[in-house]
Amino acid sequence: MAETLETFLAARTARPADPVALAEPVPLEALPTPALVVDVAALDRNLRAMQGFLEARGVGLRPHAKMHRCPVVARRQLALGAIGVCAAKVAEAEVLRAAGIERILVTSPVTAPQAMERLAALAARSEDVRVVVDDAGAAARLGEAARAAGTELAVLVDLDPDMGRTGIARGAPALELVRTVVATPGLRFTGLQQYAGQLQHLTDAVERRARSREAMEAGLETRALVEADGHPVDVFTGGGTGTFDVDSEIDGVTDLQCGSYAFMDEEYGAVHQGGSDRFAAFEPALFLLSTVISRPRPGAVTVDAGIKSLATDAARPVPLDLPGVRYRFAGDEHGVLIAGEGAPLPALGDRVRLLTSHCDPTVNLHDWLYPVRDGLVHELWPVAARGCSW
Amino acid sequence: MAETLETFLAARTARPADPVALAEPVPLEALPTPALVVDVAALDRNLRAMQGFLEARGVGLRPHAKMHRCPVVARRQLALGAIGVCAAKVAEAEVLRAAGIERILVTSPVTAPQAMERLAALAARSEDVRVVVDDAGAAARLGEAARAAGTELAVLVDLDPDMGRTGIARGAPALELVRTVVATPGLRFTGLQQYAGQLQHLTDAVERRARSREAMEAGLETRALVEADGHPVDVFTGGGTGTFDVDSEIDGVTDLQCGSYAFMDEEYGAVHQGGSDRFAAFEPALFLLSTVISRPRPGAVTVDAGIKSLATDAARPVPLDLPGVRYRFAGDEHGVLIAGEGAPLPALGDRVRLLTSHCDPTVNLHDWLYPVRDGLVHELWPVAARGCSW
Numbered sequence: 001m002a003e004t005l006e007t008f009l010a011a012r013t014a015r016p017a018d019p020v021a022l023a024e025p026v027p028l029e030a031l032p033t034p035a036l037v038v039d040v041a042a043l044d045r046n047l048r049a050m051q052g053f054l055e056a057r058g059v060g061l062r063p064h065a066k067m068h069r070c071p072v073v074a075r076r077q078l079a080l081g082a083i084g085v086c087a088a089k090v091a092e093a094e095v096l097r098a099a100g101i102e103r104i105l106v107t108s109p110v111t112a113p114q115a116m117e118r119l120a121a122l123a124a125r126s127e128d129v130r131v132v133v134d135d136a137g138a139a140a141r142l143g144e145a146a147r148a149a150g151t152e153l154a155v156l157v158d159l160d161p162d163m164g165r166t167g168i169a170r171g172a173p174a175l176e177l178v179r180t181v182v183a184t185p186g187l188r189f190t191g192l193q194q195y196a197g198q199l200q201h202l203t204d205a206v207e208r209r210a211r212s213r214e215a216m217e218a219g220l221e222t223r224a225l226v227e228a229d230g231h232p233v234d235v236f237t238g239g240g241t242g243t244f245d246v247d248s249e250i251d252g253v254t255d256l257q258c259g260s261y262a263f264m265d266e267e268y269g270a271v272h273q274g275g276s277d278r279f280a281a282f283e284p285a286l287f288l289l290s291t292v293i294s295r296p297r298p299g300a301v302t303v304d305a306g307i308k309s310l311a312t313d314a315a316r317p318v319p320l321d322l323p324g325v326r327y328r329f330a331g332d333e334h335g336v337l338i339a340g341e342g343a344p345l346p347a348l349g350d351r352v353r354l355l356t357s358h359c360d361p362t363v364n365l366h367d368w369l370y371p372v373r374d375g376l377v378h379e380l381w382p383v384a385a386r387g388c389s390w
Numbered sequence: 391m392a393e394t395l396e397t398f399l400a401a402r403t404a405r406p407a408d409p410v411a412l413a414e415p416v417p418l419e420a421l422p423t424p425a426l427v428v429d430v431a432a433l434d435r436n437l438r439a440m441q442g443f444l445e446a447r448g449v450g451l452r453p454h455a456k457m458h459r460c461p462v463v464a465r466r467q468l469a470l471g472a473i474g475v476c477a478a479k480v481a482e483a484e485v486l487r488a489a490g491i492e493r494i495l496v497t498s499p500v501t502a503p504q505a506m507e508r509l510a511a512l513a514a515r516s517e518d519v520r521v522v523v524d525d526a527g528a529a530a531r532l533g534e535a536a537r538a539a540g541t542e543l544a545v546l547v548d549l550d551p552d553m554g555r556t557g558i559a560r561g562a563p564a565l566e567l568v569r570t571v572v573a574t575p576g577l578r579f580t581g582l583q584q585y586a587g588q589l590q591h592l593t594d595a596v597e598r599r600a601r602s603r604e605a606m607e608a609g610l611e612t613r614a615l616v617e618a619d620g621h622p623v624d625v626f627t628g629g630g631t632g633t634f635d636v637d638s639e640i641d642g643v644t645d646l647q648c649g650s651y652a653f654m655d656e657e658y659g660a661v662h663q664g665g666s667d668r669f670a671a672f673e674p675a676l677f678l679l680s681t682v683i684s685r686p687r688p689g690a691v692t693v694d695a696g697i698k699s700l701a702t703d704a705a706r707p708v709p710l711d712l713p714g715v716r717y718r719f720a721g722d723e724h725g726v727l728i729a730g731e732g733a734p735l736p737a738l739g740d741r742v743r744l745l746t747s748h749c750d751p752t753v754n755l756h757d758w759l760y761p762v763r764d765g766l767v768h769e770l771w772p773v774a775a776r777g778c779s780w
Contacts, residue, residue: 002413023392032780088723111739112681165720166684293499294556307751308779312703330555333478349501361697367777387757389698390422
């Protein structure tokens, strides 16, 4: 049965997103490995901690759903008071919308005509879908796509905090782009985004604080420039798990896009060790359960989790409950645990928990999460937007 | 509707694996990006080249399906004369079986009781499913699982070529394990596996040849030891895309497990540059199509493909048709193209093709492949075993 690419893609983004209940709870020991496990109690503590912290400061939380790609988690964040969620890509936003989530900010510029069409169609059928722009030509084409879809698209101008990834230069260039957006039929200017990704993982807390404050203040100068020109800035959004405590104390920042705080990982653990006491509020809620499948030589065992189960872009995963033991990637499906002097190693067939080095791309390797409470898995959570990078 | 974990997992591995025909062919320019594209003509040339090369030497090809995780590609390999396929994990083998492929060697030891049960059940319903073992205790439990499933499981003893990942030491320890397997009810000893993964990417062709020959000859000494002990070795399997030309000229090697030759990648391109003229037969057949979404600063543009679309464990992806331009990872969904002096950069909205650094984990990020012929995509190929690492 032939179908069109459009119907194929639409079906892909409408895949089931609800929890799958299990007839009988399954103990951790009975899971097939590698298994990506969420400690639900720790997750909920993390969610409440960030929500409470930002609410106390009068700043909104717009968590980045690119981290978990899981509508079940997004709904928990919204139920606790998040003002909406972020998506990195249009397909990710489509999955969230199909799961009933209507307040979505797409945080990457969109330039392909097909993606603009899909975004406009998504906005037309949603309560509040927004997107960032950083180029006048792209803004013009986006306006055309919105008009063709019979809708008006809410737009934020993306500012580059000297990161060199996306965003327009602050000051006059940004103001000029705001004026273009305001003058473009089909678009509605609603604010500014500035995400300083390069500062999130600075381990020196003093330096991180100083540089994030400096970047935010430069962004807020542009905000003032834009408002002085007669364009209200309803939203000034940015920040992440590495700088939420700094960014939320700066007047003019309306909401933060933190993502990793929900699951945490080894990278942000290192940021924590850099000295910001705010991180004490967050704890690892995600780990990969693996099994020892070989004992190739003294002082080392091999587990069944490698490049296809754990992200490789950051530090190495860390074996939990195994002091003195290090993990080394050993191919697509293997990792080797190496014992330091005198450190005991697990036996063949034993289960080993690994703290992931970087949660976002690790979650993106898995089709579902195993949420665990008191050692039991009662349901599965589909990572419904897994792979939805288009 | 509650289901059991077993029925959930079984449904997951029985997902559709056939090509999805499109009502209208789609030109490359109309694909949503990032899109993982297969040049079908190049793929077929690669498949025929390896099959023909090994057939001429009287050596079997048992291609490793972990590379593509795509039954459509596996069927093409079998149609050309492959003697069976390899799978790294039980779930991968289950997907291949659900797609009608019955000759599968599982190349990693299995130690978890649940995985042994599934493997035995798979063998019971298949023409020829085999697995490797490298431990006497695991062999005993595997025999129990096979008997419980009312079947006999064909087993290869996995030899460690001083790689330290899986496998038992050659010589006396391997012979002892063969005797154990032979004596274990439920198991049938059929041969030896030795995969020297650490040699596949040596860029010095002379060193690679010498070391692979040395490793293979040590493995074949064990083969002789086992046969002298009265146990026929029907299969001696190993090798890969990096050493196929060396390994296939050694008497006693029955088949090779090459995987990457089908799609190729930047890593094996570097091996090629190391001087083995055999690699001239293989060409890149896989690339990631991306779109320029931002121009953050002079001399750089940002594309919509990052850590979630391209493997990060190896070298960097390489932009094609853009001399003097380098790719740098810039987060989950972004890469920055950096122009060398005087090198022209693509414009906003332009499409950029990237040669992937490592094909196996790159394919594993994508749910389907876009096969292209003469610039048109007529169907989609599900990466049906994507994520099936358990």
